[in-house]
Amino acid sequence: MKGLALNVLLAIVWALFSGEVSLRELVIGFLLGYALLNMFPDALGTRTYQRTSFALLRFAGLFIRELTLANVQVALLALHPxxxxxxxxxxxxxxxxxxxxxxxxxxxxxxxxxxxxxxxxxxxxxxxxxxxxxxxxxxxxxxxxxxxxxxxxxxxxxxxxxxx
Structure with a gap:
């Protein structure tokens, strides 16, 4: 949780420094903050956050792949006479x-x-x-x-x- 809170804080700081607090600037700040946290995980104590976020991204990719395959299989069943x-x-x-x-x-x-x-x-x-x-x-x-x-x-x- 420490890593996520730090990442959100970095996103807010980025948006404030950019002079425009918008969803676009918050997302850019979040991504830049994430990159910064991944460059120095041991110094900032965000190694667990890094592992968890990569695992979450792998799960999302796996889920999308499995969902797509299942949809294609069911569609082929439905189209078969x-x-x-x-x-x-x-x-x-x-x-x-x-x-x-x-x-x-x-x-x-x-x-x-x-x-x-x-x-x-x-x-x-x-x-x-x-x-x-x-x-x-x-x-x-x-x-x-x-x-x-x-x-x-x-x-x-x-x-x-x-x-x-």
Missing amino acids: RPNLKPMVFKVNLQPHTDTTLTLLVATVTLMPGSVVLGFSPDRHEMYVHAIGLDNTRAARESIHRVESALSAFLPTPSLKEAT
Whole structure:
């Protein structure tokens, strides 16, 4: 949080020095401040902010890619004269997560066209998913695990006490 607060402060200072406090100047100041914080992460104590922001950007890129692929697959199914939907329900084993991470994982998977999260096992280590248009469940599981690991990179993981 220290890095984000410092970055916002640098954006505001930039906008004030430029003489025009506008969204454009705030964004420019934010980007310049981010570059400055990344040049001196150890001196400014923003190494965690740097890692978290890069992980968040990687997650956004992964999400956009997965969403695009899922949309294309569902569009091809819809355009096919005799679509072979192949509906299936399968289980995905999960790592221990906080409630926030699980909520974002469910939202991300459910936003993908053709897939819906049905629920969790009582210990929350298994997630049940319904999907259409897949040849096998291995590809779907791998996709969900990619999203899970990308989420875990920038969100807190539970302590051992919370995981049990």
